[in-house]
Amino acid sequence: MRFLVLGSAAGGGLPQWNCGCSNCVAARDPSSDLKPQTQSSLAVSLDGESWGLFNASPDIRQQLGQTPALHPRGLRDTPIESVVVTNGDIDHIAGLLTLREKQAFTLFGTAVTQAVLESNPVFRVLDRAHVDVRPVSLEQVFHPVPGLDARIFAVPGKVALFLEEGEPDLDLEGEQTVGIEMICGDKRAYYVPGCAKLPRSLAERLRGADLVFFDGTVFRDDEMSQSGTGSKTGRRMGHMPISGDGGSLEALSALDIKQLIYIHINNTNPIWRLGPERSAVEAAGFTIGHDGLEIYLG
Numbered sequence: 169m170r171f172l173v174l175g176s177a178a179g180g181g182l183p184q185w186n187c188g189c190s191n192c193v194a195a196r197d198p199s200s201d202l203k204p205q206t207q208s209s210l211a212v213s214l215d216g217e218s219w220g221l222f223n224a225s226p227d228i229r230q231q232l233g234q235t236p237a238l239h240p241r242g243l244r245d246t247p248i249e250s251v252v253v254t255n256g257d258i259d260h261i262a263g264l265l266t267l268r269e270k271q272a273f274t275l276f277g278t279a280v281t282q283a284v285l286e287s288n289p290v291f292r293v294l295d296r297a298h299v300d301v302r303p304v305s306l307e308q309v310f311h312p313v314p315g316l317d318a319r320i321f322a323v324p325g326k327v328a329l330f331l332e333e334g335e336p337d338l339d340l341e342g343e344q345t346v347g348i349e350m351i352c353g354d355k356r357a358y359y360v361p362g363c364a365k366l367p368r369s370l371a372e373r374l375r376g377a378d379l380v381f382f383d384g385t386v387f388r389d390d391e392m393s394q395s396g397t398g399s400k401t402g403r404r405m406g407h408m409p410i411s412g413d414g415g416s417l418e419a420l421s422a423l424d425i426k427q428l429i430y431i432h433i434n435n436t437n438p439i440w441r442l443g444p445e446r447s448a449v450e451a452a453g454f455t456i457g458h459d460g461l462e463i464y465l466g
């Protein structure tokens with residue numbers, strides 16, 4: 169299995185258009201070591217010829233442009249076989265609008281997420297005469313690219329921000345937020361870009377995995393208020409923090425995962441830069457994702 173991190177940042181990207189936090193300021197400075205990072209998406213392939221995309225970010229046009237493996241090989245063509253959406257968040261669906269232009273591909277997602285797309289007529293630009301829209305049930309095997317067995321599974325997470333009405337249920341576990349399990353030969357990999365908490369069943373699923381891409385939105389639960397950028401906690405946004413009690417660093421460290429890569433990293437997150445937070449993640453043997461990161465699992 170070959171993976172390409174197309175976008176490592178959370179919703180908003182790095183820098184975020186309206187943010188003047190220290191990370192965003194640095195990311196706008198060409199002389200800084202901190203390079204801009206695009207919004208949440210991962211590509212997978214077995215043969216380097218046909219690719220599956222996990223989530224379609226608002227930055228997809230730029231991501232495809234800078235990834236030669238995803239360029240057309242002829243007149244009106246794409247190596248993209250399928251797009252799998254893991255929830256209805258803007259950073260994971262808005263890129264679908266860029267994939268119009270009467271191009272055939274398969275769009276996988278749960279019935280709940282497909283209903284979010286169907287309820288908004290703008291997504292009708294994905295002409296059903298070309299785009300094969302396939303609802304996938306939890307735990308059902310499907311094939312993002314030929315030969316790759318994948319399953320989607322429930323991950324704790326709330327409804328998309330734009331569907332919130334009052335205080336959302338932060339304990340939802342069902343079809344609104346999912347992770348993707350991929351099995352090829354004796355290798356097992358996971359993609360979990362949004363996760364509100366890690367119940368025992370999910371931890372057991374990830375135990376011993378060869379590769380896990382995991383939600384690294386915030387380092388501290390109170391990072392937004394501490395940085396003065398907002399009032400919501402990570403948990404209120406549907407993302408368990410990396411650090412602290414019940415944080416992902418401690419929980420995932422206990423699971424004998426061979427390679428753990430944080431993705432969907434918010435622009436406020438201090439792990440973008442050298443410092444104690446980044447060191448803590450690296451000391452656990454974990455990797456901080458970045459755009460263009462390539463992982464080969466063979």
Ligand code: MLT
Nearest residue numbers: 179257258259329362405
């Ligand atoms: C999230 O991951 O919490 C969402 O992408 C937030 C958003 O839609 O901006």
Ligand code: MN
Nearest residue numbers: 178179257259
């Ligand atoms: Mn997001």
Ligand code: ZN
Nearest residue numbers: 187189192435
């Ligand atoms: Zn910022």
